[in-house]
Amino acid sequence: MKIDRIRLRSYTMQSRTILYILVAGVLLCGCGKTEKRTLREQFVEIDSVLSEEYVAADARGDQAAMDSIEQEYTNQLFNLIVTNKDEEGIDSLVMFCFRNFSNEQKDSILQVLPPIVMQGEIMQALVRKHEVEKATSESNPYREIIGEQPDGTELKLSELVGKTEYVLLDFWATWCGPCCRLLPNLKELYDSLPEGRLEVLGVNCDEDQEAWREMIDDKQLTWRHISVGNGKQNPAYELYGVEGIPTTILLNREGKIIHRSYGDEEAIRRIVVGR
16 A cells, blocks of 8 residues: 555564455456456556555645645545445455544444354454544543553653653554654654653563664663563453554553554644644
8 A cells, every 4th residue: 555655554574564464465366357347446546546646746745735635545445445345355355444534434344244244353453453442542541551661660650650741652563664654753852851841661462672772872862661572472462452463553641642642743742742
């Protein structure tokens, strides 16, 4: 998905490649059977047309147009799924596009898909993740995280909540390009704020713990950091329904989730700075 590769709604490169191959392969199965356009053909048309418009808007530096195209892209994918809910390959398309949608759109998609699709193992896993994501969306209370700091000592999220106006959870990894590009912006924001305004808790999923410690030191990331499990088997990520990184979750002083995004630093800044 070309727009996703440009914006911060990031997959890991490996996962994104596997998913694209899966979608393309499954959706190709319907080619040539009827004169009706296949799911693949409709998907490719949406992707190619809007990606071209997005690139042009990006070249102009037209952020308003880029945001509008992103929204149109999401809406067209949503309509494509809903109007083709009974077509072969719909489960793969849903899995591939699901994270682009709002919780309301996700609920609508899951409600219209036929039972035979919903009974599949992949879809059942998607439903479970979606329920966790809803439970950790805006207006919900935080969930406790306990992890190991770089020095080997234990730290609980509850030890930070209420000590500053805001606590930002940053789910990241050293091998994640968008995560690493976000770090300097977070550092600039963190360093510019007065004491007591913002605490950041980096929640890391690296298997290579030494790489994690080295990046913290090299980039002088002076906020709090924990590791909870290694790699994909990370209970903190499961607890918050994290499907892609960077995922950022902002808590207020009372521990309520007030913002969740795929690393939208500008939105975080507007809330924390107050303008």
